[in-house]
Amino acid sequence: MASVVVLSLLYAFSGSSQKEMHLAKQVEKIDLNLPSKPLLSYVPEQNQEQEKQWQYVTVKKGQTLSSIFDDMDLSQSLLYKIIHIDKDAKKLTKIFPGASIGFVKDATGKFEQLKYKLSETQELFVKQDGEQLLTELVELPLETTIHSAKGVITGSLFNAGKAAGLTDNMVMQLANIFAWDIDFILDIRSGDSFSLIYEKIEQDGEFIRDGKILAASFTNQGETFTAVAFDDGNGISYYNPEGRNMKKAFLRAPLNFSYISSNFNPKRFHPVQKRVKAHRGIDYAAPRGTPIYAAGDGTVTRSAYNKYNGNYVFIKHPSGIVTKYLHLTKRFVKKGVRVKQGKTIGTLGSTGMVTGPHLHYEFVLNGVHRNPRTVKLPKASPLKKSKMSEFKSYAAPILSQLDSINFDAKHIAQTKMKKTKSS
Numbered sequence: 061m062a063s064v065v066v067l068s069l070l071y072a073f074s075g076s077s078q079k080e081m082h083l084a085k086q087v088e089k090i091d092l093n094l095p096s097k098p099l100l101s102y103v104p105e106q107n108q109e110q111e112k113q114w115q116y117v118t119v120k121k122g123q124t125l126s127s128i129f130d131d132m133d134l135s136q137s138l139l140y141k142i143i144h145i146d147k148d149a150k151k152l153t154k155i156f157p158g159a160s161i162g163f164v165k166d167a168t169g170k171f172e173q174l175k176y177k178l179s180e181t182q183e184l185f186v187k188q189d190g191e192q193l194l195t196e197l198v199e200l201p202l203e204t205t206i207h208s209a210k211g212v213i214t215g216s217l218f219n220a221g222k223a224a225g226l227t228d229n230m231v232m233q234l235a236n237i238f239a240w241d242i243d244f245i246l247d248i249r250s251g252d253s254f255s256l257i258y259e260k261i262e263q264d265g266e267f268i269r270d271g272k273i274l275a276a277s278f279t280n281q282g283e284t285f286t287a288v289a290f291d292d293g294n295g296i297s298y299y300n301p302e303g304r305n306m307k308k309a310f311l312r313a314p315l316n317f318s319y320i321s322s323n324f325n326p327k328r329f330h331p332v333q334k335r336v337k338a339h340r341g342i343d344y345a346a347p348r349g350t351p352i353y354a355a356g357d358g359t360v361t362r363s364a365y366n367k368y369n370g371n372y373v374f375i376k377h378p379s380g381i382v383t384k385y386l387h388l389t390k391r392f393v394k395k396g397v398r399v400k401q402g403k404t405i406g407t408l409g410s411t412g413m414v415t416g417p418h419l420h421y422e423f424v425l426n427g428v429h430r431n432p433r434t435v436k437l438p439k440a441s442p443l444k445k446s447k448m449s450e451f452k453s454y455a456a457p458i459l460s461q462l463d464s465i466n467f468d469a470k471h472i473a474q475t476k477m478k479k480t481k482s483s
């Protein structure tokens with residue numbers, strides 16, 4: 061048994077200058093000539109805000125604003141007035157389950173304020189101002205923070221990601237960067253490792269969602285792949301340290317590996333061995349319904365059914381390459397259509413002569429079957445010369461940062477193993 065070493069270290073990086081510049085635009089700095097001693101009567105506005113007793117209501121399924129007002133002991137005529145203030149207030153008529161509405165009432169139970177998040181970055185306030193009702197829209201800025209993580213795989217990639225503090229979505233992002241180099245279904249081994257520098261989108265210090273990966277490396281069976289996010293002027297792509305795009309003509313595994321959960325046991329699957337022909341493809345055992353992708357750009361030459369292949373799709377690609385996908389539950393493409401790499405052409409199944417759900421995948425080069433997981437393919441084209449020096453100077457510091465995470469990972473892994481041995 062391999063000794064279990066799970067690393068889950070998170071570092072907070074100092075904010076990037078880009079981010080600070082972005083914030084500086086939103087927050088205008090004003091120099092005030094304040095007296096050196098605090099004024100006793102001065103109460104910051106924020107404190108006043110905190111003193112208000114907000115009561116929050118989470119909208120339940122089927123609940124209307126009208127019933128919420130009833131529950132809050134607020135009148136229907138008030139509700140009527142509120143939603144007729146202006147078009148912003150009108151949006152309150154489109155509340156959805158799970159949303160939260162805040163209320164403030166005075167000591168006598170009279171309505172003072174209401175707040176409701178219209179979008180991720182906008183909050184609507186409705187305020188009673190004397191006899192009048194007013195609306196106010198408040199912008200809620202999002203903040204991008206930079207983090208790093210690393211892990212060693214001992215079970216599934218998703219478990220290692222979780223131990224490293226990553227969401228499943230972030231693990232998918234990581235795997236998608238290396239999908240042209242690594243077969244994440246069949247080639248992941250215990251001891252494989254990863255490290256990454258990535259963004260989190262936060263608001264008021266609270267996690268909202270994942271941002272993008274800025275740089276990552278993945279070591280698979282001793283071979284390390286490294287990628288850096290870079291905008292060449294046509295949007296962000298991932299490049300290796302030499303400035304070559306990580307995207308290549310063919311995906312290593314033509315299926316969505318996120319469907320293969322950690323408790324799915326591929327050992328339960330046995331392909332049909334008694335075949336007349338030698339087995340010339342790769343079998344991916346995965347749950348029925350797993351999306352199957354076109355491994356590369358091409359044209360569908362067959363999309364049909366027979367009793368051996370079940371539902372099957374063949375795709376013809378440039379340079380004499382044909383890929384074949386067998387035993388699908390459903391086919392989503394017709395003969396003659398052009399498909400882009402990554403297009404879902406069908407779903408995994410067990411049609412034809414099989415014992416269990418799996419994808420039988422073949423990669424044929426000039427009429428000869430090749431192993432799609434190891435076949436040498438042309439390297440992706442490098443960045444334009446005019447962009448290369450910009451890329452190199454951008455990538456150098458972030459790659460050395462990534463390297464230092466890797467170094468730490470090795471170092472800690474070694475010391476942990478030593479400790480386990482001696483104890």
Ligand SMILES: [Zn+2]
Nearest residue numbers: 341342343420
């Ligand atoms: Zn097969």
